[in-house]
Every structure is written in C-alpha cells, then in structure tokens.
Amino acid sequence: MGIDGIGARVPRKEDRRFLTGKGRYTDDMSVPGMKYAVFVRSPHAHATIAGIDATAAKAMPGVIDVLDGKQLLADGIGNLICGWMIHSKDGTPMKMGAWRPLADRTVRYVGDAVAIVVADSVAEARDAAEAVVVDYDLLPVVTDPVQAIADGQPQLHPEASNNLIFDWELGDAAAVDQALAAAAHVTELKIFNNRLSPNPMEPRATLGIYDAGDDHYTCYTTSQNPHVARLVMSAFYNVAPENKLRVIAPDVGGGFGSKIFIYPEEIVCLWASKRTGVPVKWTCDRTEAFLTDAHGRDHVSTVKMAFDAGNRITALKVDTIANLGAYMSLFSSCVPTYLYATLLSGQYDIPAIHANVRTVYTNTAPVDAYRGAGRPEATYLLERTMETAARELGISPAELRRTNFIRSFPHQTPVIMNYDAGDYETSLNAAMAAADWNGFAARKAEAEGRGMKRGIGMSCYIEACGLAPSAAAGSLGAGVGLWESAEVKVNMVGTIEVMTGSHSHGQGHETTFAQLVADRLGVPIDSINIVHGDTDKVQMGMGTYGSRSGAVGMSALAKALDKVEAKAKKIAAHLMEADESDVVIEDGVLKVAGTDKSVPWFQMALAAYTAHNLPQGLEPGLKESAFYDPANFTFPAGCYICEVEVDPETGRTKVVQFVAADDFGNIINPMIVEGQVHGGIAQGIGQALLEGVHYDDSGQLLTASYMDYAMPRADDLPSFKVSTSNTPCPSNPLGVKGCGEAGAIGSPPALINAITDAIGNNALTMPATPEKVWAAAQAAN
Amino acid sequence: MAKITMTVNGRQVSGVCDDRTLLVHFIRENLGLTGTHVGCDTSQCGACVVHMDGQSVKSCSILAAQAAGSSITTIEGLAQNGELHPVQAAFKAHHGLQCGFCTPGMVMTALDMIRRHGSDLDEATVRAELEGNICRCTGYHNIVKAILAAAHEMGGVRQAAE
Numbered sequence: 001m002g003i004d005g006i007g008a009r010v011p012r013k014e015d016r017r018f019l020t021g022k023g024r025y026t027d028d029m030s031v032p033g034m035k036y037a038v039f040v041r042s043p044h045a046h047a048t049i050a051g052i053d054a055t056a057a058k059a060m061p062g063v064i065d066v067l068d069g070k071q072l073l074a075d076g077i078g079n080l081i082c083g084w085m086i087h088s089k090d091g092t093p094m095k096m097g098a099w100r101p102l103a104d105r106t107v108r109y110v111g112d113a114v115a116i117v118v119a120d121s122v123a124e125a126r127d128a129a130e131a132v133v134v135d136y137d138l139l140p141v142v143t144d145p146v147q148a149i150a151d152g153q154p155q156l157h158p159e160a161s162n163n164l165i166f167d168w169e170l171g172d173a174a175a176v177d178q179a180l181a182a183a184a185h186v187t188e189l190k191i192f193n194n195r196l197s198p199n200p201m202e203p204r205a206t207l208g209i210y211d212a213g214d215d216h217y218t219c220y221t222t223s224q225n226p227h228v229a230r231l232v233m234s235a236f237y238n239v240a241p242e243n244k245l246r247v248i249a250p251d252v253g254g255g256f257g258s259k260i261f262i263y264p265e266e267i268v269c270l271w272a273s274k275r276t277g278v279p280v281k282w283t284c285d286r287t288e289a290f291l292t293d294a295h296g297r298d299h300v301s302t303v304k305m306a307f308d309a310g311n312r313i314t315a316l317k318v319d320t321i322a323n324l325g326a327y328m329s330l331f332s333s334c335v336p337t338y339l340y341a342t343l344l345s346g347q348y349d350i351p352a353i354h355a356n357v358r359t360v361y362t363n364t365a366p367v368d369a370y371r372g373a374g375r376p377e378a379t380y381l382l383e384r385t386m387e388t389a390a391r392e393l394g395i396s397p398a399e400l401r402r403t404n405f406i407r408s409f410p411h412q413t414p415v416i417m418n419y420d421a422g423d424y425e426t427s428l429n430a431a432m433a434a435a436d437w438n439g440f441a442a443r444k445a446e447a448e449g450r451g452m453k454r455g456i457g458m459s460c461y462i463e464a465c466g467l468a469p470s471a472a473a474g475s476l477g478a479g480v481g482l483w484e485s486a487e488v489k490v491n492m493v494g495t496i497e498v499m500t501g502s503h504s505h506g507q508g509h510e511t512t513f514a515q516l517v518a519d520r521l522g523v524p525i526d527s528i529n530i531v532h533g534d535t536d537k538v539q540m541g542m543g544t545y546g547s548r549s550g551a552v553g554m555s556a557l558a559k560a561l562d563k564v565e566a567k568a569k570k571i572a573a574h575l576m577e578a579d580e581s582d583v584v585i586e587d588g589v590l591k592v593a594g595t596d597k598s599v600p601w602f603q604m605a606l607a608a609y610t611a612h613n614l615p616q617g618l619e620p621g622l623k624e625s626a627f628y629d630p631a632n633f634t635f636p637a638g639c640y641i642c643e644v645e646v647d648p649e650t651g652r653t654k655v656v657q658f659v660a661a662d663d664f665g666n667i668i669n670p671m672i673v674e675g676q677v678h679g680g681i682a683q684g685i686g687q688a689l690l691e692g693v694h695y696d697d698s699g700q701l702l703t704a705s706y707m708d709y710a711m712p713r714a715d716d717l718p719s720f721k722v723s724t725s726n727t728p729c730p731s732n733p734l735g736v737k738g739c740g741e742a743g744a745i746g747s748p749p750a751l752i753n754a755i756t757d758a759i760g761n762n763a764l765t766m767p768a769t770p771e772k773v774w775a776a777a778q779a780a781n
Numbered sequence: 782m783a784k785i786t787m788t789v790n791g792r793q794v795s796g797v798c799d800d801r802t803l804l805v806h807f808i809r810e811n812l813g814l815t816g817t818h819v820g821c822d823t824s825q826c827g828a829c830v831v832h833m834d835g836q837s838v839k840s841c842s843i844l845a846a847q848a849a850g851s852s853i854t855t856i857e858g859l860a861q862n863g864e865l866h867p868v869q870a871a872f873k874a875h876h877g878l879q880c881g882f883c884t885p886g887m888v889m890t891a892l893d894m895i896r897r898h899g900s901d902l903d904e905a906t907v908r909a910e911l912e913g914n915i916c917r918c919t920g921y922h923n924i925v926k927a928i929l930a931a932a933h934e935m936g937g938v939r940q941a942a943e
Contacts, residue, residue, distance in 0.1 A: 016865070018884050019856075019872055020856065020865070021814065021817070021857040030813075199917055201882040202820070202880065252880065253818075253882025286821040286822045286823070505880055508879070674876075674923075675918075678920035678922040679919050712920075714907070714911035714914075714925065715908040715909050715911070717920060719926075720922055
C-alpha cells in the first residue's frame with residue numbers, strides 16, 4: 001500500500017472547496033436571465049380542483065407567468081412512474097395510480113403541486129403564489145395504512161380498490177405453518193417502524209434551462225443519479241429526448257435516498273423554461289422538503305418466530321403493511337419487497353421463512369427509499385424479535401444469536417439471497433469486548449445507586465448492498481440494469497481524469513476513487529481528477545444508492561484500469577524494446593522486471609499521443625472505459641451494542657455507550673468508512689429516539705419544520721466506538737462490500753433493546769420519546 | 782428598496798435590495814458569496830452562521846438592512862493567502878465534513894466557540910453549543926473531535942494535567 005493507496009487514511013481531496021465556501025450546489029448556480037419559481041401547493045390532503053384563477057397573480061409585480069397542470073398535460077408531459085414492477089400473489093400487476101407533475105383534477109396529499117409561478121425574485125414569486133386562487137372541493141381523507149385497506153374508506157386512485165397497491169408474498173407458507181405448529185416455543189410481536197423524513201441538509205433544488213437555438217435542455221438538480229434522471233425524464237415524462245437533455249448534479253448536500261427519485265419540480269421547471277423563454281430556478285424551503293421529499297419506513301408488521309427445544313429457529317412468519325403514501329415514487333415498490341423480505345433471514349440459519357407484504361395508498365407524501373431502504377425494517381423486526389425471544393427463553397441474547405448464526409458460506413437463504421461470505425461471531429465478540437459486556441452488571445448496579453435505570457441491547461444486522469446484478473434485478477421486476485460505468489482518460493502528459501457514473505454527495509468518491517487509481521498506477525493522487533454528476537461528461541451511469549459505489553462503481557473503474565494498464569504496458573514495452581509481459585508498473589514508472597530499463601508514466605502517455613513510435617496497429621491515445629455488472633449482491637454485516645440510562649422520573653434516555661463492529665470486507669479509506677458509520681448510527685439513533693413524521697386525521701403534516709421534527713443534535717449523541725473486521729467479498733474484484741447504510745440499519749434495534757432492558761417492559765415503539773418511555777417504565781412497575 | 786453598505790471579509794461592499802431581504806440572501810444573491818447556506822426556515826440548522834462585528838449570528842434571522850454598517854466575516858473570509866484557517870484545517874484532518882453543506886456554518890460556530898471558551902472547551906461544552914447547528918452526515922463525532930483539536934491547535938485548551 002502506498003501512502004495514497006488502498007487502505008490509507010487519505011484526507012479528502014474535495015474538502016478544501018467545502019471548507020472555504022467554494023462548493024457549488026444547485027442553488028449556487030446562476031445564469032444570465034435566470035428567474036425564480038415558487039410552487040402553488042395543495043393545503044388539503046384530498047380534494048378535487050374545481051378551478052384555478054391566476055389572473056390576479058399574473059398581474060403582480062415581477063411575475064413572468066403562472067402555469068398549471070392543464071397546460072402541462074396539453075404539452076404532452078407524462079405522469080411520474082414507479083420503475084419496479086411487483087406482481088401480487090394472484091398474478092396481477094401492482095396498481096399504479098396517475099401522478100401528474102402538476103395536479104390537474106385531484107390533489108392527494110398536502111403539498112401536492114398545483115401550479116408554478118415564475119417571477120423576477122423568489123419573494124415576488126411567493127407573493128404571487130399566494131394570490132393564485134384554487135377552488136378545491138374537499139374529499140374524505142385517510143392517512144393510516146391499516147385503516148386505508150379496510151372497507152368503506154376514502155379511495156385515492158380508481159385503479160386500486162381499497163387503496164391496495166399489491167398483496168405480495170415471498171417464501172414457503174406451508175413449511176412455515178408446519179414449523180410453527182411443531183415449535184417448542186413461538187415468539188410473537190407486533191412491530192411498528194416509524195415514518196421518517198430523510199432531511200439532507202441541502203434542500204432539493206433545480207435549475208431548468210431551455211436553449212431555443214439548439215432546442216436543448218439543461219437541468220441542474222440535486223440528484224444522486226443524474227443519468228437515471230435523464231432516462232426517466234426522456235423515456236417517460238416526454239421532457240426531451242436524451243440527446244437534447246443534459247442533467248448536471250453538481251455538489252449535492254446529502255441524499256440518504258431522497259435524491260434518487262425524480263420529483264415533479266425538475267420536470268416542471270424544464271417545461272416552464274421552454275414556456276417562458278427564461279431559465280427557471282426553484283429551491284425548496286425546509287417546510288416544503290418535509291411536505292414533499294419522499295419519506296421512509298412506515299411499516300406495521302406482525303411476526304412469529306418458531307424455536308425448537310434447542311433454541312434453534314425453525315421458522316419465521318411475517319405479515320407487513322407498508323404505507324407508500326399518495327403516489328408510487330420511483331423505486332417505492334421494491335423497498336418493502338425485494339429490499340426487505342429478502343433480508344429476513346438475518347445472520348441466522350432459518351429453514352423456512354414466509355413474508356406477506358401489502359402496500360397501501362394514503363393521503364400522505366410518497367414513501368420511498370431512505371438510508372437502508374427495507375433493510376432497516378427487516379433488521380429492526382428480526383433483532384427486536386431475537387431479543388424478545390432470548391428474554392422469553394431465559395438465555396442470554398448473545399447465546400441465542402450464537403446458537404443460530406450461519407457458519408458456512410456460501411449460504412442460500414429461503415428468501416432468494418445467497419450470502420457469499422461472512423463471520424458473524426467475530427463481529428459479535430468484537431462488539432461485546434469493546435462494550436465491556438461482562439462489566440455491565442456492575443455499571444447497572446452503580447446506576448441504580450444514582451436512581452437511574454441502565455440497560456444494554458444488541459443487534460446483529462446483515463444487509464444486501466452493491467445493488468445489483470442486472471439480470472437478477474430484472475427477473476424481480478426492475479425496470480433498469482444496475483451496472484456501473486467508468487472511463488479513464490490519461491492525458492497527454494500523464495495526468496488522469498476518471499469519469500464515473502457513481503455520484504458523490506458526501507461519500508468522498510473524489511478521494512477514494514483516486515486512491516484506487518493511485519494504488520494501481522503509482523501516480524500522485526493530486527494528478528488524478530474524479531469527474532461525476534454530468535451526463536455530458538460521464539458516458540453512462542446508474543448513480544449512488546444502496547451502498548453500491550465501492551462494490552459496483554469502483555469495480556467498473558478497476559476494469560477500466562485493467563485496460564489502461566494493458567495498453568500502457570504495450571506502449572512502454574515497445575519503447576523499451578521489451579516483451580510486454582515483462583513490464584511492471586511501480587510508483588508511476590513502467591519497468592522491465594529484472595533490468596534497469598524504465599519509462600516514466602508521463603513519457604509513456606506522451607508517446608501514446610504523439611504516436612510517432614507505437615507498436616504496429618495500435619491506436620493512438622490512452623482512454624479506456626468499462627461497464628461492470630456485479631455477480632452478486634454484497635453482504636456487509638456486524639454487531640451493534642447500545643447502553644442507555646433512563647431517568648425513571650422523566651423517561652429521558654441517555655445513550656451512554658454505542659459500539660459498532662462491522663465487516664465491510666476490504667476497505668479503501670478507513671477514515672471515510674468510520675465517518676459513514678458514525679453518520680448512519682446517528683440517523684439510527686434519531687429513528688429510535690427522536691424522529692417521527694406525524695399527520696393528523698385530516699392529513700395535515702404536524703412535523704413540518706425543525707421546531708417540530710426532532711433531528712438528532714450533537715448533545716443527543718455520544719461519541720461512538722467503531723471497529724471493523726474483514727472477510728473479503730468474493731463477488732467483486734476489490735473485495736469490498738459497502739458501508740453507507742450499515743449504521744442506520746443496525747442501530748435502532750440495539751437502542752430499543754437497551755431501553756426495554758432498562759425499564760423491564762418490552763412494549764415500546766419508536767421513537768422512544770421520554771413520554772413513551774416514562775409510561776412504559778411506569779407500566780412495568 | 783434599501784441601499785446597504787457594510788464590510789464583508791475586510792472589503793467595503795454596497796448593494797440595493799428589498800427591505801425584507803435577509804442578510805443571508807444579501808450575502809448569497811447580491812454579493813455572490815454562496816458559501817453561506819440556507820438549510821431551514823426556522824433558524825434551527827445553523828448553515829447560515831456568519832460573524833457580525835465579531836459575534837456569530839444566524840444570517841437568516843437578521844435583515845440585511847439591520848447589518849448595514851457592520852463588519853461581516855463569512856466562510857470565504859477565513860483562509861488567508863491560500864492557507865486554511867486552523868479550524869478549517871482541523872475539520873479536514875479529522876474528517877469533520879461529508880457533504881459539506883452544513884460545514885460553513887459549523888466552522889463559523891466552532892471558531893466563535895473557541896474564541897469565547899478558550900481553555901475551558903471540552904466535549905460536553907462543544908456538544909451543548911452545537912445545539913444550533915444540524916449535521917445529517919457525520920453524527921457529529923468527527924466535528925466534535927475537529928473543534929477540540931482546533932481549540933488545542935489555537936492554544937485555547939490547557940494541556941491535561943496527566
């Protein structure tokens with residue numbers, strides 16, 4: 001390993017611009033003639049639109065135009081779609097209701113966009129938006145997913161009777177029922193997974209620029225996957241053909257899933273730019289973000305876990321209702337199905353699993369992937385159940401997990417996934433040692449002396465990352481392939497530009513991808529630039545989500561580097577009059593092994609472009625590209641332990657210790673990996689302790705600002721103890737697994753297991769607010 | 782409309798803006814200094830923190846007109862002669878930033894904190910005083926480390942007795 005190579009704690013190349021205020025986020029973009037957009041949004045959760053009168057608004061100072069859904073429809077702009085087809089168990093396809101970018105007849109949640117106002121300033125656009133008169137006829141509202149699928153409830157979409165989108169199953173129901181009947185013990189639980197708002201600190205924004213001269217569109221947007229945005233806007237929304245649409249996702253201030261999806265605003269701003277003849281910029285405010293960014297989670301489940309007399313799990317039965325909100329967002333259907341039920345085996349050897357999932361429309365914001373996406377829901381359900389079972393069976397939670405760990409690989413689960421590598425006991429042991437598990441009893445006794453209730457809880461998670469083998473994803477309903485592409489351009493004097501389809505919005509790709517190049521070619525890391533986020537610069541890409549950039553994006557880069565290396569060796573061998581098989585690359589120099597012959601990297605690059613002396617038939621230049629389609633998912637796993645103190649007088653929970661022991665396979669930059677784990681844990685603690693999206697019965701969002709939605713702040717959290725072990729992933733050339741989501745997946749059950757341990761009452765739902773914890777503690781007394 | 786003059790990062794600047802214009806929008810739109818960010822609309826997130834006459838303020842909670850005549854320092858004004866300020870350098874060394882969006886406000890708050898507390902700065906104080914700055918990426922772990930390291934580097938923290 002070189003100082004900048006794989007495994008080194010290289011400080012980030014991108015930090016300087018962020019630290020000096022030179023980051024370039026979408027709202028920072030400014031172009032000549034640019035005007036500002038504000039959206040008119042429905043204040044009602046369910047209503048028909050009887051009419052829209054924008055006469056007064058159009059006459060207000062600075063207003064360029066006000067455009068509505070009827071005009072959008074007349075111009076042929078299409079509906080938003082969900083790109084992953086799920087079939088119900090009766091064979092019928094999912095029931096996708098129409099989602100108009102601007103509602104023309106019916107609004108279905110508070111925040112549904114109705115019209116766009118374009119004006120000289122944001123303030124003038126906002127004033128005018130308030131003057132647009134929309135005549136609503138109110139309809140009855142349903143926000144609760146369990147209620148929504150009952151008879152006689154308000155209906156959101158004519159396609160979906162009883163608001164049921166699909167009723168899907170995975171696994172062998174008969175085998176599970178048989179095992180449950182024969183079980184020595186069955187643990188049963190009802191599990192709620194609370195609804196969350198992703199809240200990247202940069203609100204969504206978009207700048208739509210129509211160039212009438214070339215009939216060409218440019219879209220700056222806060223996207224995790226600009227090529228996917230271009231594909232969807234071209235193929236489904238009729239904004240423009242791909243060759244007439246450039247999508248640029250510049251610096252993006254966090255995503256956590258919420259910036260995967262294509263929202264109405266990008267589409268409408270591009271269209272409005274053509275209609276008005278001016279570039280149109282829209283920047284979300286935080287309340288709009290709470291209203292309209294896709295939410296996450298929101299599951300209600302029942303679970304039954306069967307054990308034999310030796311405490312081995314014999315079966316798992318899960319029934320889940322997942323709230324998808326008012327419309328099906330881009331990947332909403334795969335989150336509670338193939339990203340959820342396929343992980344229900346956890347780290348355990350379970351012979352039979354059956355999951356039934358019903359997804360439901362309600363008059364709430366669309367729900368889609370949020371950090372972890374399905375896997376946190378699976379892990380929370382499984383690890384709450386394991387902890388409960390251990391208490392019921394009277395054995396230690398660690399012992400129950402050890403008894404059931406999968407210990408040989410590859411391991412085929414009953415729910416599609418084939419785990420390729422792992423060592424769960426090592427993570428468990430590391431976490432228990434770091435947490436001083438054996439010293440807990442003494443700490444508990446000491447806390448009792450101070451009148452505090454101390455508890456400890458663990459969680460052993462697994463996730464499937466590196467999304468995803470395209471053929472496998474396609475067979476499960478994906479509308480796209482999930483490969484990644486990379487291009488390596490060696491410039492004439494040897495500096496290197498890498499164009500990657502992965503997108504960095506905090507993950508540090510400009511550093512880690514450069515580390516891989518430095519490691520392979522031995523060139524200084526400062527001579528390498530990583531280019532991403534622009535469909536005009538990057539050949540193709542599927543973007544960043546599902547912890548896929550290392551396993552898939554960097555694997556594509558590794559393949560492209562193979563080709564660069566091979567051609568560089570050919571050129572160097574020719575220059576040195578040696579056999580190319582004898583050429584090695586060391587520290588930026590091409591050498592003939594065992595001799596003193598060498599050619600510096602830059603000289604080889606120059607020779608590639610002067611083309612005065614190349615091997616017969618070799619093309620000039622040195623630029624190679626590759627597409628990489630993963631052979632399998634990757635399976636990061638680990639053990640998290642949380643220790644809490646609950647004040648029985650107030651119900652306030654203090655996280656006094658949080659330990660993470662992860663197996664991410666090989667690691668490119670440990671500093672960045674630790675940062676990803678820290679951030680994930682903070683979001684997981686947020687889910688377990690603080691955060692929750694709440695609608696009232698009329699569909700008004702009660703948690704629409706940072707005054708109402710409890711974001712984790714620095715004084716809510718401890719410093720974390722994190723460590724890693726390594727079973728290299730055999731399914732990609734780098735042996736990496738992915739680390740972006742683990743923290744958010746593994747932490748919530750550890751925390752709730754700790755609190756329920758402290759208070760002696762297992763009946764507790766997330767977020768475990770002081771009020772709920774106090775009540776649960778009182779009930780236990 | 783108001784014509785406003787103030788000193789920003791050591792340079793006198795003027796601009797004409799709506800009376801209702803917030804300082805953050807004056808800085809971003811009129812002056813083109815886009816390092817100062819807007820992350821919320823309730824003065825909670827702290828992405829817009831700047832220094833006004835030597836004190837940290839949330840520039841979303843003050844009108845540009847109220848800042849007339851004052852001396853403002855934004856994130857763009859910290860690094861001198863191409864050298865990162867010790868607080869900026871500590872954030873880089875300790876990986877105290879990921880997406881970078883909250884970072885300018887974090888750095889400005891941290892600098893104010895270090896100036897006020899000097900040798901008394903400890904982890905609990907840093908965490909308590911970061912209450913007004915929200916980060917969604919880092920879990921604060923490395924931000925806290927970076928601030929303590931910067932305080933130490935700037936000579937504000939007494940060496941531990943041991």
